[in-house]
Amino acid sequence: MTPTPPPSKSFPGVTQNVQVRFDQHRALDAIERRLATDPLRTGGIVEVSEVVRFADLDSGKEASLLRLGLLVDGLARLLGDGGVALYPVAERGLLSDTELTSNERMVLRRWSDDGLLEILPPGAPALARAGEVSALTGQPVLTRAQIRGYALRPTPGGGGSVQLVPVGPGPSPVPDQALRALTRMWRCPVPDCPSYGRPGVGQPPPQLAQGVPMCPRHGERLSDAGARPSVVALVVRIGGLVRQRFAVAAGTPVVVGRAPDQHGSVALGPLLDEEARTWVSRKHVALELRPDGVYATDMSTNGTVVVGPDGRGRLPGGQARRLGERDILELTDGVEVARAGTAAGSSDATAPGSVMADAPTIAIRMPRDNR
Numbered sequence: 001m002t003p004t005p006p007p008s009k010s011f012p013g014v015t016q017n018v019q020v021r022f023d024q025h026r027a028l029d030a031i032e033r034r035l036a037t038d039p040l041r042t043g044g045i046v047e048v049s050e051v052v053r054f055a056d057l058d059s060g061k062e063a064s065l066l067r068l069g070l071l072v073d074g075l076a077r078l079l080g081d082g083g084v085a086l087y088p089v090a091e092r093g094l095l096s097d098t099e100l101t102s103n104e105r106m107v108l109r110r111w112s113d114d115g116l117l118e119i120l121p122p123g124a125p126a127l128a129r130a131g132e133v134s135a136l137t138g139q140p141v142l143t144r145a146q147i148r149g150y151a152l153r154p155t156p157g158g159g160g161s162v163q164l165v166p167v168g169p170g171p172s173p174v175p176d177q178a179l180r181a182l183t184r185m186w187r188c189p190v191p192d193c194p195s196y197g198r199p200g201v202g203q204p205p206p207q208l209a210q211g212v213p214m215c216p217r218h219g220e221r222l223s224d225a226g227a228r229p230s231v232v233a234l235v236v237r238i239g240g241l242v243r244q245r246f247a248v249a250a251g252t253p254v255v256v257g258r259a260p261d262q263h264g265s266v267a268l269g270p271l272l273d274e275e276a277r278t279w280v281s282r283k284h285v286a287l288e289l290r291p292d293g294v295y296a297t298d299m300s301t302n303g304t305v306v307v308g309p310d311g312r313g314r315l316p317g318g319q320a321r322r323l324g325e326r327d328i329l330e331l332t333d334g335v336e337v338a339r340a341g342t343a344a345g346s347s348d349a350t351a352p353g354s355v356m357a358d359a360p361t362i363a364i365r366m367p368r369d370n371r
């Protein structure tokens with residue numbers, strides 16, 4: 001739903017400022033939903049202070065946090081995945097960069113506290129850390145800098161968009177020692193560390209200093225908190241497009257619904273249209289990873305349909321059923337849950353939506369032919 005913009009005719013200058021702040025707020029919220037430091041959700045890594053200064057991408061002002069949104073959109077278009085997130089890395093100085101507005105700096109601090117942005121200690125080489133995450137995850141760095149390894153170079157595309165051009169050799173094999181670090185859960189000694197202090201299976205790859213896993217935020221040695229549970233990556237597709245990715249780990253069921261309202265659940269409400277909202281239950285279906293596969297339990301009022309290679313059938317209510325690798329759950333017409341990497345059941349896919357829809361045109365000046 002689109003909130004009504006604040007109306008006023010008597011003070012046009014004031015109205016415009018209010019409107020710009022309002023639009024900027026909404027655009028940053030949309031970008032926030034597409035940031036993560038969990039490689040299960042991301043498809044690329046960015047060094048934030050470089051991105052905010054990509055002025056020629058939009059011919060706008062010197063520094064703007066909204067440029068992150070141009071890269072989110074570029075990556076979504078490249079991968080055909082409207083749910084893919086960016087892994088942002090920045091050195092601590094960015095939080096006090098006076099070329100950004102005080103609101104932008106406040107937003108960055110919140111993202112860091114929420115673990116959506118990896119903030120490195122003062123003076124730490126952020127681009128090198130981005131390269132390390134790239135090497136450990138096989139995901140490209142979105143950068144114009146010369147880096148060793150796997151990169152996508154952002155260049156201005158048509159209509160105010162960004163094109164990403166692959167450069168570098170592509171993902172290289174991960175050394176055994178590093179691979180071992182990725183199969184463990186890690187804990188940081190700093191209380192409430194946003195990267196390695198919270199429950200859940202999503203965790204950034206540790207920084208490896210001569211093979212020793214360290215917290216990239218705090219520079220502290222991490223302690224081994226046991227084997228990382230096995231995880232299956234799932235996606236929610238709406239109208240044939242991936243709108244959200246999530247992971248299900250052994251021993252931690254995940255509830256998907258309109259508003260499941262519990263830790264670790266997947267809330268679809270904001271992504272659904274009016275009609276779908278009336279069909280999808282608050283808690284619609286629970287997913288669980290067991291040793292022999294993913295199990296689904298219907299919790300809904302209107303039911304869940306399983307579409308598989310052998311046809312379609314209703315998921316029995318209140319009873320867990322094992323899903324085949326290619327099975328798709330239909331919560332209602334056009335709203336599907338499936339394993340990441342499977343083809344959409346509905347074929348009416350359009351281009352991924354833009355997180356920049358609400359971006360104020362003063363900060364991001366679009367070329368005229370786009371209007």
Ligand SMILES: [Zn+2]
Pocket residue numbers: 188189190193194195196215216217218219220
């Ligand atoms: Zn830490």
